[in-house]
Amino acid sequence: MKTRLTGAIIIIMVFVLQGCSPSTGAGLALEWLDQVSAPAGGQSVANAVAADEYVYVTGYVTSSRADPQLTGAKDIFLQKYDAAGNEIWTKETGTPGDDYAKGISLYAGSIFVGGYTTGALPGQAGSGGTDATIMKFDNQGNLTWARQLGSEENDYVYAVSADSTGVYSGGFTYGALPGHTSRGGPDAFLFRHDLEGNLLWTRQFGTTASDYIYGVSAGPTGVYAAGTSYGVLPGGSGSGEADGFIIKYDSGGNQLWERQFGTAGSDYVNSITVDASGIYAAGITFGSFDGYTNQGRADAFLVKFDFAGNRLWERQFGTAGSEFAWSVACHDEDIYVIGYTAGEFAGTSGANGYDVYVAVFDTAGNYQGTRQTGTSSDDYAKGITAGPSGVFITGSTLGVFPSQNGSSGYNAFTGKLSP
Numbered sequence: 001m002k003t004r005l006t007g008a009i010i011i012i013m014v015f016v017l018q019g020c021s022p023s024t025g026a027g028l029a030l031e032w033l034d035q036v037s038a039p040a041g042g043q044s045v046a047n048a049v050a051a052d053e054y055v056y057v058t059g060y061v062t063s064s065r066a067d068p069q070l071t072g073a074k075d076i077f078l079q080k081y082d083a084a085g086n087e088i089w090t091k092e093t094g095t096p097g098d099d100y101a102k103g104i105s106l107y108a109g110s111i112f113v114g115g116y117t118t119g120a121l122p123g124q125a126g127s128g129g130t131d132a133t134i135m136k137f138d139n140q141g142n143l144t145w146a147r148q149l150g151s152e153e154n155d156y157v158y159a160v161s162a163d164s165t166g167v168y169s170g171g172f173t174y175g176a177l178p179g180h181t182s183r184g185g186p187d188a189f190l191f192r193h194d195l196e197g198n199l200l201w202t203r204q205f206g207t208t209a210s211d212y213i214y215g216v217s218a219g220p221t222g223v224y225a226a227g228t229s230y231g232v233l234p235g236g237s238g239s240g241e242a243d244g245f246i247i248k249y250d251s252g253g254n255q256l257w258e259r260q261f262g263t264a265g266s267d268y269v270n271s272i273t274v275d276a277s278g279i280y281a282a283g284i285t286f287g288s289f290d291g292y293t294n295q296g297r298a299d300a301f302l303v304k305f306d307f308a309g310n311r312l313w314e315r316q317f318g319t320a321g322s323e324f325a326w327s328v329a330c331h332d333e334d335i336y337v338i339g340y341t342a343g344e345f346a347g348t349s350g351a352n353g354y355d356v357y358v359a360v361f362d363t364a365g366n367y368q369g370t371r372q373t374g375t376s377s378d379d380y381a382k383g384i385t386a387g388p389s390g391v392f393i394t395g396s397t398l399g400v401f402p403s404q405n406g407s408s409g410y411n412a413f414t415g416k417l418s419p
Contacts, residue, residue: 028358028360028369028371028391028417028418028419029417030373030416030417031085031390031415031418032084032416033085033401033404033413033414033415033416034081034404034413034414034415035397035400035401035404035405035406035411035413036079036411036412036413036414037405037406037407038062038407038410038411039063039407040063040407041063041408041409042061042063042064042407042409043061043062043063043409043411044061044062044065044077044396044410044411045061045410045412046059046382046383046394046395046396046412046413046414047059047100047101047103047383047394048101048102048103048104048327048382048383048394049104049383049385049393049394049414050105050111050385051106051385051387051389051390051392052106052387053083053389054080054081054082054083054088055080055081055083055392055414055416056078056079056080056081056104056111057078057079057081057104057383057394057412058076058077058078058079058103058104058113059076059077059101059394059396059412060074060075060076060099060100060101060115061074061075061077061092062074062409065077065092072094072096072098072099072119073097073098074094074098074099074100075092075093075094075099076092076093076094076099076101076113076115076135077090077091077092077101077412078090078091078092078111078113078137078141079091079414080139081414083389083390083416085414085416089140089141090141091137091141091142093135093143094117095117095118095119095120097118097119098117098118098119099115099116099118099119100115100116100117101113101114101115102114102115102156102157102158102159102171103115103157103158103159103160103169103216104383105160105161105162105167106162107162107163107164107167108164108195109138110136110138110139110144110162110195111136111137111138111139111141112134112135112136112137112160112162112167113134113135113137113160114132114133114134114157114158114159114160114169114171115132115133115135116130116132116156116171117130117131117148120148121133121135121146121147121148122143122146123146124146124147124148125148126148127148127149127150127151127152128150128151128152128153128154128175129152129153129154129155129174130150130154130155130156131148131149131150131155132148132149132156132157132169132171132191133146133147133148133157134146134147134157134160134167134169134193134197136167136195136197145196145197146197147193147199149177149191149199150173150175150177151174151175151176151177151178151182152175152176153173153174153175154173154175155171155172155174155177155189156171156172157169157170157171157191158171158212158213158215159171159213159214159215159216161216161217161218161223162195162218163218163219165192165218165251166192166195166200166218166251167192167193167194167195167197168190168191168218168223168225169190169191169193169216170188170189170190170191170213170214170215170225170227171188171189171212171213172186172211172212172213172227173186173187173189173204174186177202177204178202179202180202180204181204182204183205183206183208183211184206184207184208184209184210184211184231185210186206186212187204187205187206188204188211188212188213188225188227188229189203189205189213190203190213190216190225192223192251192253200253201252201253203249203253203255205233205247206229206231206233207230207231207232207233209230209231210229210230210231211227211228211229211231211233212227212228212229213225213226213227214227214268214269214270214271215227215269215271215272215273215281216272217272217274217279221274221307222251222256223248223251224246224247224248224249224272224274224279225246225247225249225272226244226245226246226247226271226272226281227244227245228243228244228245228267228268228269228283229242229243229245229260230242232260233245233258233260234258235258236259236260237260238260238262239260239261239263239264240262240263240265240267240287241265241266242262242266242267243260243261243262244260244262244267244268244269244281244283244303245259245260245261245269246258246259246272246279246309247259248309257308259309259311261303261311262285262287263286263287263288263289264287264288265285265286265287265288266285266286266287267283267284267285267286267287268283268284269281269282269283270282270283270284270325270327271283271325271326271327271328273328273329273330275330275331277363278304278305278306278307278312278363279305279306279307280302280303280328280330280335281303281305281328282300282301282303282325282326282328282337283301283325284299284300284301284323284324284325285298285299285300285301285316286299288316289314289316292316294316294318295317295318295319295320295343296318296319296320296322296323296342296343297321297322298322298323298324299316299317300316300317300323300324300337300339301314301315301316301325302314302315302317302325302328302335302337302361302365303315304363304365312365313364313365315361315365317359317367317370318341319342319343319344320343321341321342321343322341322342322343323340323341323343323357324340325337325338325339326338326339326340326381326382326383327339327382327383327384328384329384329385329386329391330386331386331387331388331419333362333363334360334361334419335360335361335363336358336359336360336384336391337358337360337384338356338357338358338359338381338382338383338384338395339356339357339381340356340357340378340379340380340381341354341355341357342354344372345357345372352374352376352377352378352399353374353377353398354374354378354380355372355373355374355379356372356373356374356380356381356393356395357370357371357372357373357381358370358371358384358391358417371417374397375398375400375401376399376400377397377398377399378397378398378399379397379398379399380396380397381393381395382396390416390418390419391416391417391418392415392416392417393417394412394414394415395413396410396411396412396413397410397413398410401413
């Protein structure tokens with residue numbers, strides 16, 4: 001069931017970010033929100049969203065809503081809405097094991113989903129433990145192909161990005177992928193498949209400590225992988241216990257540059273996006289970037305690089321509670337960061353527990369404002385995408401949004417904001 005709010009809900013301006021100049025900002029109107037209650041005793045967790053003229057959401061369920069023949073403890077779901085918030089279809093797929101979807105990307109009428117499984121996908125064989133997965137669906141939700149790959153240990157895909165040159169997926173492995181040697185554990189990796197599912201190359205890299213990829217973005221200027229390292233990457237320099245990094249490749253798999261950055265604390269990059277104005281990465285810091293003071297235990301941050309790897313600016317923001325930034329998207333002159341907060345941004349009041357927030361910046365790093373909302377329980381926003389038809393968000397809640405139906409446990413939600 002969806003909620004339609006006809007009155008504009010204006011974004012609440014927050015003027016507490018150090019180094020950011022408030023602007024007049026545009027309003028963010030919540031056009032609709034759809035909460036999906038899980039069958040009795042089940043859970044529905046949404047992790048990623050992508051949109052063209054339609055909206056696609058993926059995650060996993062623990063009790064089937066669309067396909068009662070599925071027998072796995074956790075199965076992947078893929079959901080399609082129109083831009084007005086009407087659900088068109090929901091498809092579920094999985095193995096007798098546990099299946100998770102973490103990333104989604106659209107290209108040329110197809111839907112690409114990345115994740116991992118403890119079972120064996122159709123026509124595939126397990127490599128050992130948990131395996132990385134990449135799947136292609138048509139725009140009706142039919143599975144076109146599935147690829148399962150990994151080492152003899154556990155392997156996880158957390159991000160996927162497709163363009164004319166192929167399908168790029170990134171994550172981390174606790175073993176050695178074919179043709180590679182483990183440098184420690186876990187190591188980061190990046191796969192490239194062509195649009196028909198053929199594996200073209202693999203890059204496994206890392207330090208003697210732990211290294212993870214959580215975001216991938218492909219485009220005309222290159223392929224960008226972002227994540228976190230607990231060591232010092234080749235050519236990098238460590239700042240704290242854990243640092244963020246961005247690595248640029250060309251479509252042939254040649255590394256063009258690597259940038260490692262952070263504070264004296266721990267820093268985690270969870271998402272990356274690229275447009276004509278530059279490279280944007282968002283994440284979480286437990287320290288303080290230059291010119292900033294940590295507002296609480298964990299703050300969110302947004303950083304911008306140019307295509308040559310020069311860091312142009314960073315913005316750290318938060319409350320006296322903790323903020324977690326999970327996804328970043330851009331459209332026109334606006335950069336959107338989504339996550340959840342345990343505090344209250346200035347001028348807002350928290351609903352209870354963790355609330356959803358969307359912070360908006362322009363391409364020069366000027367802060368535009370933050371919207372905070374939630375239920376009487378914990379709400380976890382995980383995905384955001386932006387385009388001509390609006391800004392779409394997704395996540396999961398333990399509560400019930402206004403005018404929605406909820407069930408116990410996690411319920412997935414998807415909504416549309418209009419700039």
